[in-house]
Amino acid sequence: MFERVLVAEDQQSMNFWMLQTLKELNIKDAYYACYCDDALTRIKNSLKDGAPFDLLITDLSFVDDGRTQSINNGADLIKAVRQYQPAIKVLVFSSEPNPRVVNALFDKLAIDGYVHKGRTDTIDLKAALEVIYKGKKFVPEAFRVSIRQKNAFKFSNYDVAIIEQIAGGANQNEIPDYLKQQNMKPTSLSSIEKRLAQIKEELGFKKNEQLIAYCKDLKII
Amino acid sequence: MFERVLVAEDQQSMNFWMLQTLKELNIKDAYYACYCDDALTRIKNSLKDGAPFDLLITDLSFVDDGRTQSINNGADLIKAVRQYQPAIKVLVFSSEPNPRVVNALFDKLAIDGYVHKGRTDTIDLKAALEVIYKGKKFVPEAFRVSIRQKNAFKFSNYDVAIIEQIAGGANQNEIPDYLKQQNMKPTSLSSIEKRLAQIKEELGFKKNEQLIAYCKDLKII
DNA sequence: AATTCACTTACGGCTTCCCGTAAAATATGT
DNA sequence: ACATATTTTACGGGAAGCCGTAAGTGAATT
Numbered sequence: 001m002f003e004r005v006l007v008a009e010d011q012q013s014m015n016f017w018m019l020q021t022l023k024e025l026n027i028k029d030a031y032y033a034c035y036c037d038d039a040l041t042r043i044k045n046s047l048k049d050g051a052p053f054d055l056l057i058t059d060l061s062f063v064d065d066g067r068t069q070s071i072n073n074g075a076d077l078i079k080a081v082r083q084y085q086p087a088i089k090v091l092v093f094s095s096e097p098n099p100r101v102v103n104a105l106f107d108k109l110a111i112d113g114y115v116h117k118g119r120t121d122t123i124d125l126k127a128a129l130e131v132i133y134k135g136k137k138f139v140p141e142a143f144r145v146s147i148r149q150k151n152a153f154k155f156s157n158y159d160v161a162i163i164e165q166i167a168g169g170a171n172q173n174e175i176p177d178y179l180k181q182q183n184m185k186p187t188s189l190s191s192i193e194k195r196l197a198q199i200k201e202e203l204g205f206k207k208n209e210q211l212i213a214y215c216k217d218l219k220i221i
Numbered sequence: 222m223f224e225r226v227l228v229a230e231d232q233q234s235m236n237f238w239m240l241q242t243l244k245e246l247n248i249k250d251a252y253y254a255c256y257c258d259d260a261l262t263r264i265k266n267s268l269k270d271g272a273p274f275d276l277l278i279t280d281l282s283f284v285d286d287g288r289t290q291s292i293n294n295g296a297d298l299i300k301a302v303r304q305y306q307p308a309i310k311v312l313v314f315s316s317e318p319n320p321r322v323v324n325a326l327f328d329k330l331a332i333d334g335y336v337h338k339g340r341t342d343t344i345d346l347k348a349a350l351e352v353i354y355k356g357k358k359f360v361p362e363a364f365r366v367s368i369r370q371k372n373a374f375k376f377s378n379y380d381v382a383i384i385e386q387i388a389g390g391a392n393q394n395e396i397p398d399y400l401k402q403q404n405m406k407p408t409s410l411s412s413i414e415k416r417l418a419q420i421k422e423e424l425g426f427k428k429n430e431q432l433i434a435y436c437k438d439l440k441i442i
Numbered sequence: 443a444a445t446t447c448a449c450t451t452a453c454g455g456c457t458t459c460c461c462g463t464a465a466a467a468t469a470t471g472t
Numbered sequence: 473a474c475a476t477a478t479t480t481t482a483c484g485g486g487a488a489g490c491c492g493t494a495a496g497t498g499a500a501t502t
Contacts, residue, residue, distance in 0.1 A: 392458070392459090393458075393459065393460095394458080394459095414459080414460065414461075415461090417460095418460075418461075429459090
């Protein structure tokens with residue numbers, strides 16, 4: 001089983017429970033950090049000391065309590081940690097309910113497992129640790145189903161860029177210039193109009209406002 | 222100290238930790254429910270058995286896992302419980318970060334305390350239990366500040382109704398009829414336009430889409 | 443090199459929205 | 473009851489967005 005584990009999580013209660021659970025699994029070297037920056041520092045130090053962690057368990061969202069941090073979320077923490085220790089196993093433990101977000105973690109950050117804070121998380125966590133230790137990925141079955149269900153429409157980076165601009169208060173006729181700056185391909189006002197119309201068509205929406213609400217709900221923007 | 226406590230929370234890990242913490246405080250009769258419906262049933266039964274709970278600790282959001290429930294969130298649970306046992310003390314323990322939502326709980330549901338799942342929640346919880354047991358309210362100081370900061374603009378029910386319609390895809394010229402149905406006062410298209418313009422003006426926004434994004438972020442809609 | 447096909451752009455009309463002004467209605471004070 | 477404020481409504485001109493058509497561009501195929 002894993003020997004040295006670092007937990008990055010801003011809920012103190014959860015940290016206490018997590019450390020206790022890890023101890024029950026005979027993982028003696030387990031530590032926690034309440035801030036992403038602290039977690040990254042610990043990782044760096046562990047490498048310097050020649051006693052690297054072999055698993056990082058991290059939450060996704062960290063509440064901003066005023067202390068300025070250079071990293072403020074789990075995804076960025078994972079990216080940063082991978083720069084120093086690319087081979088470290090990563091388990092995300094979060095209450096993020098959006099399959100799209102979780103899917104992106106597996107695709108883009110190559111995380112090794114995801115456990116949803118929920119009615120079975122104590123069991124799931126233990127199962128995840130075993131599965132990951134064996135070098136496999138841990139994706140809860142229940143989740144995989146809903147990934148398929150909800151991924152009716154795929155937003156491209158291009159789509160997201162446009163929608164973010166609109167949600168930020170831009171006029172449509174300001175967007176072509178913005179897209180050129182970003183080196184994104186169809187830049188004409190006409191193309192933007194067409195793409196927007198198509199997205200709304202496919203989702204069954206009539207108005208931009210509806211689309212913004214939808215994207216906010218699904219955390220696409 | 223409290224003698225019988227019921228915890229309504231859908232995170233199993235949190236329930237385990239909570240029961241353990243309560244035991245450490247010499248509260249022997251502590252139980253948990255993973256579903257709101259189960260929690261309400263327990264409350265009812267406890268009254269029938271002549272051994273009522275004297276404290277309810279509840280989360281706000283409960284993940285829908287497919288099991289159909291008549292109550293699916295903490296606020297509704299509190300309302301329902303109060304119908305059977307109006308005097309029960311209620312402590313909300315949640316990661317809800319929006320002061321507006323928390324404020325509404327104190328105002329409308331007369332909850333006795335709020336503890337934010339965060340970096341100091343183990344301390345806060347113990348403090349809250351003591352304060353509430355003495356009959357006082359527990360509002361974290363740090364939170365009260367941000368309530369003031371963020372409540373720059375007060376959305377009325379009227380405002381929310383309009384914004385919800387727009388976010389739902391309604392044309393502005395459909396809204397007058399809707400407002401008449403809802404018996405809300407200024408119903409003319411002109412008034413709606415003016416109100417929207419005023420809201421955006423006060424918040425420094427140019428477009429509806431921006432407003433929708435803002436309201437979604439702050440969970441106003 | 444010519445043809446085809448997919449994609450992008452330009453443009454015009456039509457609708458919706460935005461915003462100012464003024465009239466009507468309602469509320470308030472004397 | 474009357475006069476004065478305030479709010480609500482009506483309307484109109486201009487701006488922004490929507491949508492269809494047609495022209496332009498460029499890569500792939502023959």
